[in-house]
Amino acid sequence: MEQKKKEKMGAVMWILFGILVLYTISMLIAIVWGVSTSLKSEDDFLMSKNILGFPSLNKDDPFNSRGTFFNLSNYAEVVKGFEFPVTSAYWYQGKNIMRYKTVNIPIMLVNTIIYAGGLALIRAFIPALVGYVCAKFDFKFNKVLITYALVTMTLPVIGTEPSILALQQKIGLYDTFFGHFLQNLGYGGMYFFIYISFFKGMSNSYNEAAEIDGASQFTILFKIVLPLTMNIVGTVMLLQFVHFWNSYQAPIMYLPTNPTLAYGLYYLVYNQGDRSLATTPHMLAGCMMLMLPTLVLFIIFRDKLVGNLSLGGSKE
């Protein structure tokens, strides 16, 4: 695609510019305030009523945040001291299955990597594989697959979570990563249609040349197609990884004794067992720690993450 030239902005564009500047300022204020507050002591924040300012580093101020700021005390205290109990209980084949454990930050970090990494892989590759066969294989069943995906995406079916929970409990896979991964093996969703558009725009000459040379369909898929599509599959995987890294409601519902960092942060904010961590600066420190990895990924891969994953396919 050619680079478009910058055009002179009209009145409408200047108004939009003004709105976007205000929006940008509001977003930056939120993040800067969050970071700043997370570096304050509780005394500095509440006793000094230093709500709007930066952490007080004045030695003469009895409520200063020097220790908290220079030692990152709030962050250290959350990492070292935050732990909480998790339980789940359900009936399976006549037995009451009860699980109880206490989890801390390292355990939640491992859970998060398994959860976000596993689901990102599944939710990026399964739609890609099905999208590939729908785009490149001229079978009548493709219409069924595409229509089904469209119907499930646009037709609202409300209240299936109780049924999913009931099914998982019945087959004994409730509160397990394997059960949750099985639940997410579907191919539907927005990215399926993006993949179809993408594969339809891809030239068939590579596949045809490989077929003539005697390559099997699996060889064509893994040695030719996937390497050529790693850009888009990688972008989808990145987006899904960020989505699942931040997800806390699904782990609360389906993985109650395998909490992720997002679930843990939720617990820190609403259920703190250790009251010393129940302060606004501590809670914001927890928020900033959860935000940091995705922010780093965002800065490194911003072109991919904010790129144009289009539903329109190639230009014709």
Added chain:
Amino acid sequence: MFKTNTAEKKFAKRKKMMSMKNKIIFYIIIVIIPILHACVFEVYVNFQSILLAFQKYEIVNNLYQTSFTLENFKTAFSEFGKNWFMVKNSVVAWLIMAIANYPLSLLFSYYIFKKCSFGGLFKVILFAPNIISGFIMAILFKYMSNYMYPAVVLALTGETVPGLMAINSLETHFPTIIFFNIWTGFGTCTTMFLGSMGNINDSTLEAAKLDGATELQEFFYIIFPLIYSTFSTFLVLGITSIFTSQLSLYAFFKDDAGQSATWGYYLYRHTIYSDFVTDAYTLSFSELSAIGVIITMVVVPIVLSLRKLLDKLNPCN
């Protein structure tokens, strides 16, 4: 020579059949797992959801026993009666998002598409709430509303006001939640609209420019009609989520959203504490399924009608 041609033809035909056979085997291997998943986790689950709505579970000798009942629907209608404000909240939230969020996202996308000043930066900032956890954004916003807002008002006017999300500020909770959802809701829409605009042929835009079209004319007569399908898709998807949208209420209030609750929040909040057999404080899987069935029966015709209406309103027709 004739025999050679026939043999060659037979060989080519057999090769083609083998190739087709391999393709079919490959196709089946690729789609079998997603199809099985669809059969179990979508078709069976939806069917089970309807069945659950008509079942009552009891534990007898450590095993579940089921019986047919219509009591779940009685409970469902009773819950609708008690919580009618949640229907209002769900619909109002969607309407405001549709009126404020989608048009603004379209205009922001157009701004970025035209490569106006700092377009790249604004694209990143608009998408940032999609990268930062929704929970973190909600907590940040909540603390800003409760601490920063009163401090700013005090500094500017000398007046002491409660936080917008404070316990004693019930009348400001819902408007503040709506504002938050608009504030953080531009990312996905803007990115998708921008993607659609990127597929518009340059020559179409150049021709319009040569004819002296202004920015507004270009937007309303060329850009919008050409990306209408993406826009209408978002409207339809918005309607499908009208009763599942939680507006981040669980992040703001945990279990006690009070008069700000929506049906999506209500269903989630009950489901996480639910079981086959439950107590007086929460609903059972069966009762929740009955509520889901009723809502689905109401929303499906609305979605189908809206899709037809949007197709008729397509400016390209």
